[in-house]
Amino acid sequence: MVTPDLVSEEDIAKLIIPDDLPDEGPTFKAYIEAKVYDKEGHLIQYHRQPMRSLTQYFLALMAIPIIGTYQNASTSQAQDLLVNVLGLPSQQSVNTEYTANIVWNWAIQLGSGTQTFSLTLNSLAAPILNGTGAGQLSYGSLGVSYGGSSIYISLQVTNATSSAVSVTEIGLQGTIYIIYFSGSSCTNTTYSFLLSYDTFSTPISVPAYGMAVFQITLSFAG
Amino acid sequence: MMIDKGIEDIDIRMPNDAYDTGKDVSTFNAYLVAVVRDYEGRVIKVHRQRSHSPTANFIGLLLPLQYYMNNSSGFTFKNASGSTRTYQPAVGCATPEITYPNNGRNFPTTLTMIQVGSGSQSNPFTAYVLAAPIANGSGAGQLIYGQPSVSSNITVSGSSAYFTISQTFNNNSGGTVTITEVGILTNTSFYSTNLGGGSNFGNVLVWYDVLSSPISIPNGGSVTIYFTFTVNP
Numbered sequence: 001m002v003t004p005d006l007v008s009e010e011d012i013a014k015l016i017i018p019d020d021l022p023d024e025g026p027t028f029k030a031y032i033e034a035k036v037y038d039k040e041g042h043l044i045q046y047h048r049q050p051m052r053s054l055t056q057y058f059l060a061l062m063a064i065p066i067i068g069t070y071q072n073a074s075t076s077q078a079q080d081l082l083v084n085v086l087g088l089p090s091q092q093s094v095n096t097e098y099t100a101n102i103v104w105n106w107a108i109q110l111g112s113g114t115q116t117f118s119l120t121l122n123s124l125a126a127p128i129l130n131g132t133g134a135g136q137l138s139y140g141s142l143g144v145s146y147g148g149s150s151i152y153i154s155l156q157v158t159n160a161t162s163s164a165v166s167v168t169e170i171g172l173q174g175t176i177y178i179i180y181f182s183g184s185s186c187t188n189t190t191y192s193f194l195l196s197y198d199t200f201s202t203p204i205s206v207p208a209y210g211m212a213v214f215q216i217t218l219s220f221a222g
Numbered sequence: 223m224m225i226d227k228g229i230e231d232i233d234i235r236m237p238n239d240a241y242d243t244g245k246d247v248s249t250f251n252a253y254l255v256a257v258v259r260d261y262e263g264r265v266i267k268v269h270r271q272r273s274h275s276p277t278a279n280f281i282g283l284l285l286p287l288q289y290y291m292n293n294s295s296g297f298t299f300k301n302a303s304g305s306t307r308t309y310q311p312a313v314g315c316a317t318p319e320i321t322y323p324n325n326g327r328n329f330p331t332t333l334t335m336i337q338v339g340s341g342s343q344s345n346p347f348t349a350y351v352l353a354a355p356i357a358n359g360s361g362a363g364q365l366i367y368g369q370p371s372v373s374s375n376i377t378v379s380g381s382s383a384y385f386t387i388s389q390t391f392n393n394n395s396g397g398t399v400t401i402t403e404v405g406i407l408t409n410t411s412f413y414s415t416n417l418g419g420g421s422n423f424g425n426v427l428v429w430y431d432v433l434s435s436p437i438s439i440p441n442g443g444s445v446t447i448y449f450t451f452t453v454n455p
Contacts, residue, residue: 028250054249054453056376056383063385063451065283065428067372068332068408069322076323076330080374081385088322096326099413101319103311105287119383119453144289146281149347153286174286177313178322181416186315196249220276 030054031217032170032198039209049201051216056119057193060085061104061174069102086176086191098181104174106195107142108155108214111169114199122194124171132160137167137206149220158211167204172196172216253450254404254431261442271434273449275346280428282309283320283410300350302407302425309412318412329411333370334425336389336447339403346430352405360394365401365439367391384452391447393439400438404447405430 030051038044063081071077082088092100112135113125130139140156153172159165172195179188196216206212252273260266282297290296296310311319321329340363341353358367373385387406393399406429411422429449439445 028252030249051249052454053381056378056453059376059383059385059451059453062284064320065280066333066406066408066451067387068330068410069320070328070330070332071372072332072369073330073334073409074328076325076328078323079332079372081372081376084375091323091325093325096324098324098416099327099329100322100324101311101413101415102322103287103313103319107288117381119378119381142288144286144292146285146289149276149278149281151281151285177287179313179315179319179415180324181315186415188313220281 029217029219029221030196031215031219032200033215033217034167034200034204034212036204036206036212037210038207044207044210045204047200047202047204049198051196051198053117053197055121055194055196056085057174058172058195061176061193061195064102086193088176088178088191089189092178092180094187095181100178100180102176102178104176106144106153107173107175108153108216109171109173110137110155110157110167110214111171112166114168115197117197121197122192124169124194124197126169128165128167134161134163135165136161137165151218152215153218154213154215156211156213157206159206159208162208164208164210165206167200167206167212167214169197169199170214170216171198250451250453251455252429252452253448254433255448255450256404256433256437257446257448258437258439259444259446260440266440266443267437269433269435269437271431273429273431275349275430277349277427277430278347279350279426283426283428287311287313299410299423299426301410301423302351302427304350305424307412307423315416316414318414321411321413329413329422330409331411332409333372333387334407334409335367335370336387336449337405337407338365338391338401338445338447339405340400342403342432343430346432349405349430350427352403352427352430354403356399356401362395362397363399364395365391365393365399365445382452382454384450384455386448386450388446388448390444391439392444393441396441398438398440400436401433401445402436403430403432406449 036045111124115125137157256269258267339352368390
């Protein structure tokens with residue numbers, strides 16, 4: 001049986017994101033979890049919800065393992081997608097004697113505001129500062145692990161104040177480092193992005209002198 | 223703050239009941255579309271399926287620095303030749319990381335190709351090579367590989383966005399060629415910034431799918447494979 005011919009690339013574009021495939025379940029699932037403990041260490045709240053909102057920066061970052069950083073093997077130009085979306089340089093040109101490298105890191109940011117999601121969102125509405133002052137939380141170090149095709153990112157925060165701190169939004173932040181040799185030492189240029197943004201379906205209240213653990217799970221198990 | 227015994231265990235892995243796909247809101251999807259044409263360029267088949275399968279290599283490349291800061295053992299990659307290399311990046315001069323274009327040095331980390339094959343394997347996550355890669359050529363059972371193409375930007379539609387990579391394969395073999403598996407291979411170079419250490423690690427399989435049904439490409443015809451990666455579809 002011969003399918004009617006496609007007349008243009010526009011037709012191809014309509015094909016590449018099919019909306020009529022059988023419901024096999026999504027390729028990728030992401031969750032946000034929060035465990036809240038009182039000042040005596042008792043678990044007092046457990047919250048779990050799907051993550052809904054990845055930004056275009058996440059898409060560009062996860063493209064790097066797939067498309068690489070070079071356009072091809074014979075040119076020293078960066079992939080246009082990385083330049084256009086992430087604002088990375090098309091070429092590191094400070095020092096031509098040595099190669100340049102790229103790495104990235106992630107962080108969980110909590111906030112007390114809300115805002116409408118957009119693909120180009122770059123910060124939380126009202127980030128909660130790291131500290132022991134009123135309305136602040138002490139951020140612990142980030143935990144990252146993986147199991148199979150799932151990546152787990154967790155953050156422990158403590159509330160050192162005498163009042164509860166309410167968390168209403170959460171974001172995964174990314175920082176890209178372009179590392180190069182300059183003069184007699186290494187230096188780097190950083191580029192920061194918001195990779196995901198979600199508001200909690202119900203606010204997470206961290207009680208006075210209590211603590212909470214927030215976890216983001218990125219599961220590529222399709 | 224007093225901490226009782228229970229709080230020492232803050233391992234909050236995803237509970238099994240959270241995997242109920244009926245309650246999920248998908249934030250990311252990948253699709254695999256193949257357009258088959260006959261010798262006159264007419265479309266004779268359009269194959270569409272979800273693409274499910276990043277490999278372990280993909281996960282290792284995606285992990286952030288913090289993982290490597292917390293785990294001194296690093297991550298072991300396996301390239302398509304079966305060679306392994308432990309990756310332990312840092313923000314510094316002496317540690318090998320993935321290369322980035324420089325106007326004086328060229329150690330590319332780049333998309334090599336979409337590769338097609340005639341075999342299959344049951345555990346895509348651990349795959350590092352296709353089960354039966356179809357060679358590039360015009361001999362029996364072979365296909366002529368075109369150059370891969372990558373979107374130059376992300377296409378935005380409402381709150382969703384996507385990019386695509388694609389590649390065309392021509393069949394001049396004299397007979398029908400059937401493909402059953404598809405993978406994405408990225409040439410990966412790890413290089414330390416100032417020491418001149420590291421190397422081109424070669425092709426690494428980062429994505430692998432077994433087709434939901436075989437695709438036959440007639441003699442004189444072609445197939446174009448499209449991978450589309452999208453957020454908030």
